[in-house]
Amino acid sequence: xxxxxxxxxxxxxxxxxxxxxxxxEIDVVDTDVPVTHAEEKELKHxxxxxxxxxxxxxxxxxxxxxxxTPGQERFDFMWEILAEGCLGYIVLVDSCRxxxxxxxxxxxxxxxxxxxxxxxVAATKQDLPGALPPMYIRRRLGLPTxxxxxxxxxxxxxxxxxxxxxxLDRIDVLAQDSSSSSENNKEHSHG
Amino acid sequence: xxxxxxxxxxxxxxxxxxxxxxxxxxxxxxANAPFKAMLWFFDGAIINAGVVTQNAHERVACGEQxxxxxxxxxxxxxxxxxxxxxxxxxxxxxxSIDWLIxxxxxxxxxxxxxxxxxxxxxxxxxxxxxxxxxxxDITLTIEDWRILSQLVQExxxxxxxxxxxxxxxxxxxxxxxxxxxxxxxxCSEIVVSQRSLSPVLMAPNHEHMxxxxxxxxxxxxxxxxxxxxxxx
Numbered sequence: 001x002x003x004x005x006x007x008x009x010x011x012x013x014x015x016x017x018x019x020x021x022x023x024x025e026i027d028v029v030d031t032d033v034p035v036t037h038a039e040e041k042e043l044k045h046x047x048x049x050x051x052x053x054x055x056x057x058x059x060x061x062x063x064x065x066x067x068x069t070p071g072q073e074r075f076d077f078m079w080e081i082l083a084e085g086c087l088g089y090i091v092l093v094d095s096c097r098x099x100x101x102x103x104x105x106x107x108x109x110x111x112x113x114x115x116x117x118x119x120x121v122a123a124t125k126q127d128l129p130g131a132l133p134p135m136y137i138r139r140r141l142g143l144p145t146x147x148x149x150x151x152x153x154x155x156x157x158x159x160x161x162x163x164x165x166x167x168l169d170r171i172d173v174l175a176q177d178s179s180s181s182s183e184n185n186k187e188h189s190h191g
Numbered sequence: 192x193x194x195x196x197x198x199x200x201x202x203x204x205x206x207x208x209x210x211x212x213x214x215x216x217x218x219x220x221x222a223n224a225p226f227k228a229m230l231w232f233f234d235g236a237i238i239n240a241g242v243v244t245q246n247a248h249e250r251v252a253c254g255e256q257x258x259x260x261x262x263x264x265x266x267x268x269x270x271x272x273x274x275x276x277x278x279x280x281x282x283x284x285x286x287s288i289d290w291l292i293x294x295x296x297x298x299x300x301x302x303x304x305x306x307x308x309x310x311x312x313x314x315x316x317x318x319x320x321x322x323x324x325x326x327x328d329i330t331l332t333i334e335d336w337r338i339l340s341q342l343v344q345e346x347x348x349x350x351x352x353x354x355x356x357x358x359x360x361x362x363x364x365x366x367x368x369x370x371x372x373x374x375x376x377x378c379s380e381i382v383v384s385q386r387s388l389s390p391v392l393m394a395p396n397h398e399h400m401x402x403x404x405x406x407x408x409x410x411x412x413x414x415x416x417x418x419x420x421x422x423x
Contacts (some may be wrong), residue, residue: 004408056419058411096194098201109248129217130194130271136209139376161416168409179328 003061006167007082009053009069009111010092011103014027015069015124015154017052018045019092022160024054024066080114086120088167093141095123095131101140108141121162122152195270203261204292206269208373211235211288216276223267225253230258231280237291238282254283255291262295292371311363313349316378318342334365340373345378 008016052068067082083089089111093104113117121143123134134149143149148166153159214235214338221228224245231239240257243250252260261267284291319342331339341354352362369375 021268023416023419056412056415058408058415062408063410064415096192098196101200116357126192128193129273130210130215132194133213136205157419158244158250161420165413165416171410174408175409 003065004062005065005067005086006164007067007069007086007089008081008092009095010088010108010124011100011107013097014092014094014100014104014153016090016092018154019090019122019124019152019160019163020052020054020066020068022155022157023056023164026055028099030075034083068084076110079110083111083115086115086117088120088171089115090163090167091119091121092124092152093121093137095134095137095151096128098132098140101137105141108143117169118174120163120170121147121149123149124152124154126151126159127153127156160165193271193273195230195268196270198265198267201262201269203267203269204371205235207288207292210271215271218272218362219269220270220272221261221267223264228257228261228267230261231274233280233282235288237284237288239280255294256288258284258291259298262292263299289372293368295313296371311348311366311377313352313359316345316347316393317351317366317375318345318378320376332365333371333386335374338362338365338369342375 008019010016052066054066054068056064056066058064066084067081069079070076089105091108091111094100098162108121121138121141123137124133134151138145138149141149148170150163150166151159152163203221207216209230210217210219212235216233219230221230221233222245226242227245229240230237237258240254240261241250242252242257244258251257286294286421319339337355338351341351346354348359348362348366351358351366355362357365366375370377
């Protein structure tokens with residue numbers, strides 16, 4: 001069995017655990033524990049201290065592994081371990097909590113330092129009243145226009161699937177670019 | 192749960208612009224002790240507003256004046272709620288959101304607040320907003336046009352100071368106004384490089400093998416996602 005890895009990351013309470021639960025074909029293995037900090041308790045009752053883990057079988061011999069990072073910065077030592085060897089990553093951002101945008105920028109910067117693989121950003125909780133539009137979130141995060149930012153509802157399978165497919169498209173494009181640039185290099189060296 | 196936060200994280204100006212462009216209908220509840228306030232939006236326009244005391248619910252301001260009061264708050268908590276079907280709201284405000292913002296801040300002479308979360312440095316690069324919106328009841332000044340006419344290409348604040356011949360503060364004042372009107376924006380500053388593939392996929396160390404492997408894998412995963420979606 002060959003395994004491929006995608007990492008789901010983002011700030012605290014962005015919906016990472018739910019995102020994996022929605023698409024995973026196994027019961028998600030998680031290490032959620034009751035929240036202890038009073039401020040965090042207002043947002044959710046359980047939090048991921050280690051990782052969330054879900055799988056998606058591609059065929060009889062290949063499997064996609066989905067790893068969710070713990071959201072709080074005090075567990076960010078885990079991020080590097082999870083990012084190692086991944087195909088790409090998805091950064092989730094809560095569309096209803098502008099207070100978390102700065103944390104998301106930290107996540108984006110840290111992952112860009114750790115790994116050069118493709119990524120996309122998903123603006124979650126788009127089904128809630130007043131959810132901020134992805135275009136505004138792009139501006140607040142300072143995201144370049146070539147990085148996709150998608151509207152997402154983490155409880156909705158088609159929505160989650162669309163985000164993963166967009167990431168796969170970026171991986172695909174990168175593979176083609178790598179191939180054509182190596183062809184050009186060969187032509188130059190032969191010429 | 193709904194959109195909620197603090198003006199320190201998302202100023203009222205940004206909220207007003209976002210609801211206007213998203214043509215939202217609902218109520219923005221704001222708490223700034225010892226006051227609380229409400230803004231009513233209908234199809235993206237502000238139709239009514241009121242500020243009352245938190246405990247006695249005595250009226251402090253209503254209509255446009257209430258909006259001007261709220262624009263001066265820096266640290267208020269807010270939550271956006273859907274419209275209350277039991278409530279009938281009369282239209283007390285006729286002016287556009289742009290007019291309310293410009294007029295509210297002109298009265299307080301705080302041009303730097305106009306730009307909301309945008310912080311300008313001499314090196315900040317600016318450009319025209321790619322999708323200009325429809326005309327509103329705001330009249331541009333000669334100073335506004337002078338800046339806009341320079342932005343046929345991206346320019347930094349320092350370059351605009353040089354091009355206009357104005358001093359730095361005067362240039363910033365006009366730029367803040369144009370940013371608040373959503374006519375000018377700061378170009379993205381985060382630089383992320385994505386040049387290599389995952390070590391997992393690079394293992395064969397042969398370009399064609401890598402490309403075929405990635406493409407095959409991507410297609411297989413997408414097919415798998417489609418199958419699950421169809422069976423759901």
